[in-house]
Amino acid sequence: MAQDEKFRDSIGTINEEGKRAWVFPKKPSGKFYEYRKWVSYALLLFLIASPFIKINGNQFLMFNVLERRFNIFGFPFWPQDFHLFVISMIIGVIFIALFTVAFGRIFCGWMCPQTIFLEMVFRRIEYWIDGDRGAQIKLERQPWNPEKIRKRVLKWTVFFVISFLIANVFLAYLIGSDRLIQYIIDNPLNHISTLVSLLIFTGIFYFVFAWFREQVCIIACPYGRMQGVLLDNKSVVVAYDHKRGEGENGRKKFRKNEDRSALGNGDCIDCFQCVNVCPTGIDIRNGTQLECINCTACIDECDTIMDKVNLPKGLIRYASEDNIENKDKFKFTTRLKGYSAVLFILIGILVGMLFLRNELEANILRLPGQLYEHKEGNIISNVYTYKLVNKTSRNIEDVSFKLLSHKGTIELVRHEDFTVKAQELAEGTLFIEINNSALNGDKDKLEIGVYSGDKLIETTMARFLAPRSYK
Numbered sequence: 001m002a003q004d005e006k007f008r009d010s011i012g013t014i015n016e017e018g019k020r021a022w023v024f025p026k027k028p029s030g031k032f033y034e035y036r037k038w039v040s041y042a043l044l045l046f047l048i049a050s051p052f053i054k055i056n057g058n059q060f061l062m063f064n065v066l067e068r069r070f071n072i073f074g075f076p077f078w079p080q081d082f083h084l085f086v087i088s089m090i091i092g093v094i095f096i097a098l099f100t101v102a103f104g105r106i107f108c109g110w111m112c113p114q115t116i117f118l119e120m121v122f123r124r125i126e127y128w129i130d131g132d133r134g135a136q137i138k139l140e141r142q143p144w145n146p147e148k149i150r151k152r153v154l155k156w157t158v159f160f161v162i163s164f165l166i167a168n169v170f171l172a173y174l175i176g177s178d179r180l181i182q183y184i185i186d187n188p189l190n191h192i193s194t195l196v197s198l199l200i201f202t203g204i205f206y207f208v209f210a211w212f213r214e215q216v217c218i219i220a221c222p223y224g225r226m227q228g229v230l231l232d233n234k235s236v237v238v239a240y241d242h243k244r245g246e247g248e249n250g251r252k253k254f255r256k257n258e259d260r261s262a263l264g265n266g267d268c269i270d271c272f273q274c275v276n277v278c279p280t281g282i283d284i285r286n287g288t289q290l291e292c293i294n295c296t297a298c299i300d301e302c303d304t305i306m307d308k309v310n311l312p313k314g315l316i317r318y319a320s321e322d323n324i325e326n327k328d329k330f331k332f333t334t335r336l337k338g339y340s341a342v343l344f345i346l347i348g349i350l351v352g353m354l355f356l357r358n359e360l361e362a363n364i365l366r367l368p369g370q371l372y373e374h375k376e377g378n379i380i381s382n383v384y385t386y387k388l389v390n391k392t393s394r395n396i397e398d399v400s401f402k403l404l405s406h407k408g409t410i411e412l413v414r415h416e417d418f419t420v421k422a423q424e425l426a427e428g429t430l431f432i433e434i435n436n437s438a439l440n441g442d443k444d445k446l447e448i449g450v451y452s453g454d455k456l457i458e459t460t461m462a463r464f465l466a467p468r469s470y471k
Contacts, residue, residue, distance in 0.1 A: 011290065013215060027277075105293055115295065122162070156210065170205075242285070242324065386428060399420055403448060412429075446462045
């Protein structure tokens with residue numbers, strides 16, 4: 001048994017000497033692979049188009065970390081909305097956790113950008129240039145001759161160009177598509193820092209997809225380790241039916257016209273095609289493993305082999321451990337209900353907060369270190385700074401301030417009415433003057449209304465400082 005579990009002592013892409021064991025997966029084909037292609041191409045289109053789609057003037061997806069501006073599905077988020085952004089991220093994590101508990105690492109095999117780019121873009125180009133598994137192994141082993149040099153230069157050049165394009169799309173998410181297009185139109189030498197950043201990202205993507213590859217899923221990505229905590233015997237994963245495949249006397253090579261059931265052998269003919277087609281180089285027959293990304297390539301390959309030897313398909317399939325052992329069907333367990341309840345509650349909270357979210361964020365604070373000023377006519381004056389954030393894609397015009405809680409006046413240092421431009425910050429200084437007789441103490445709490453014309457669009461609170469002797 002210890003020998004059977006020896007494979008768990010090391011990852012599948014490291015050999016006995018501790019060096020990188022390069023994976024040359026066979027080109028997959030079959031029903032699930034066709035489904036994955038359609039899903040991948042749809043997600044690729046979404047990934048590439050999202051920075052360039054506008055909703056009400058807002059970029060569909062943008063993550064401008066430097067300027068702390070984020071757009072999610074067309075909704076702009078500012079630093080003041082950080083709590084909404086955090087809730088959105090938590091919802092995403094719980095959503096992935098829910099699907100992991102139910103269906104294993106299905107996100108990795110079907111929706112992860114790393115898998116989609118590697119398997120559906122870079123590997124397909126590699127198959128086109130270098131050939132299938134056997135041709136790639138042969139090319140790797142042969143000396144550097146004109147054929148190898150030509151194929152290597154062509155592949156590396158194409159990989160670099162695609163990495164450069166991916167880096168541009170990635171940059172559009174970070175700085176905005178409009179700015180990226182403007183930089184492309186302008187002379188690149190006028191934007192050296194952006195150009196250097198673009199080349200760095202290009203180098204990172206090239207390194208990941210040309211060399212590091214499946215190691216990202218195995219070594220760098222924490223999700224593979226998280227699934228070990230989330231999975232249980234009821235989780236539906238890509239699984240080998242060991243009861244059917246091993247039989248009483250284990251697996252055996254296929255021989256024509258042989259009655260395998262009479263000999264006590266299972267349906268697995270030990271052809272190793274499920275291993276050859278695996279993009280992370282594992283043997284799915286050893287059970288659920290860290291390296292498995294649930295890509296279904298082994299399902300398609302095994303079904304093809306079973307069809308050729310006239311045995312039932314489904315030796316490798318989507319199934320839970322309980323389904324294989326006891327033929328139990330998938331059930332919506334208490335654990336799944338708990339995750340679902342938390343997910344729906346958080347989604348409800350987020351939707352509610354989005355509806356209650358104001359178009360304009362107002363902050364009015366007393367100027368630090370400044371005391372009140374006692375003017376003629378028993379008037380007390382305080383000086384404040386204001387910051388207005390316009391979260392919409394339109395200008396908010398004719399902006400003014402009015403006291404709602406007290407009788408008094410508000411005077412701006414600049415002109416009385418002004419415009420807060422779309423998705424920009426307006427700030428300045430104002431004075432609030434109140435007659436001492438209208439004050440209730442030395443630190444009254446004021447309610448201030450922000451108006452666009454005659455329409456009240458936001459309210460905010462501020463403290464008003466007055467002499468302690470005037471209460």
